[in-house]
């Protein structure tokens with residue numbers, strides 16, 4: 327029994343953390359929702375002035391977007407907007423084309439997709455975005471991203487509710503265990519009392535038997551009295567045994583029921599832990615490169631800084647950036663650029679030790695956390711940088727030169743995620759300024 331009674335805090339801690347994590351994700355999804363609303367608002371503003379009916383619809387959408395998240399009114403407004411745009415299509419399509427900056431929209435949609443978890447639907451949207459030619463197709467992708475973001479927010483909400491429910495069950499079960507133990511204690515006290523009474527009764531009967539035997543003069547009546555006393559003793563022993571059996575049975579049933587409940591709870595816990603860690607993996611993985619994303623980095627750097635405060639072991643942050651990446655995009659296309667990022671990310675993450683961290687910070691910039699002194703971190707970063715040259719990128723059988731630059735900063739007392747990143751970024755800037763394809767240590 328002793329093992330079952332762990333302090334409530336140890337039982338509940340992982341679930342509290344899961345609930346906090348889900349709260350954090352919910353905030354993240356709200357921010358994405360907010361961002362989508364702002365983008366939609368700006369697009370509406372940009373598209374105003376083409377047609378009176380369209381302006382009315384756009385104004386209605388803008389004012390609804392400013393209200394707290396409510397998809398239903400937006401859906402009916404979207405219908406009205408679609409009708410106005412369709413009417414406008416007949417009049418002129420070129421005017422619309424002029425006001426919407428397709429390139430900027432495409433980049434923003436890419437950024438939003440980067441923030442979504444690595445789900446097949448997100449992959450499909452990414453492919454759809456690559457293939458999207460006209461504004462209409464881009465708008466479809468934007469709607470898809472908004473839907474997925476909304477669905478993800480609901481999934482997080484559901485997981486949060488499930489965690490809350492399980493936490494409640496934990497508290498109930500702990501109370502149940504406490505009640506069970508209290509009841510067992512009382513039972514035990516009752517049993518001890520009864521044992522004492524039973525012993526006393528046996529003693530009394532035996533004493534009476536002895537004195538009757540001693541004082542007896544008539545053998546016939548002695549035999550009769552001995553017989554009656556022994557019958558009473560026999561009855562008392564039988565009663566006592568039967569009470570003990572009933573008590574043992576009740577104890578067995580109560581304990582079995584408790585174990586059964588605990589087992590159910592453990593199973594539910596396992597299921598929830600699996601779904602929370604699956605959600606965590608999705609939310610923490612970059613859709614394009616499949617390595618940890620910015621959210622995962624934020625979490626890891628916070629943990630590493632805390633750890634550094636305690637164990638003082640030397641650690642470094644390396645900021646890595648692909649050189650002249652814009653040129654790669656411009657010369658070979660965005661898809662080729664994506665491929666370069668995928669290959670580099672996979673290549674690097676495979677080469678690092680498990681204890682180290684590698685992730686995509688955003689765009690063409692990556693981050694690496696290494697437990698080493700700066701000189702060692704510099705050697706690791708340089709080895710990774712040089713290994714990029716061995717990858718031998720090609721486009722249509724022509725070699726494509728891909729190099730990277732890197733800036734390294736060591737953890738210092740009082741560092742925050744921001745101060746540390748700023749120093750690594752400044753070192754990266756130095757590497758770029760000194761001709762790229764190199765790694766620099768801070769200051």
Ligand SMILES: Nc1nc2c(ncn2[C@@H]2O[C@H](COP(=O)(O)OP(=O)(O)OP(=O)(O)O)[C@@H](O)[C@H]2O)c(=O)[nH]1
Nearest residue numbers: 647648649650651652653655660661663664689690
């Ligand atoms: N293909 C692709 N391009 C991206 C992605 N994220 C950011 N980019 C592009 O990366 C380019 C970064 O360009 P810049 O910041 O000017 O830097 P750079 O060309 O790498 O030059 P230096 O950093 O100075 O060497 C921009 O053109 C972005 O659009 C992505 O996920 N895929």
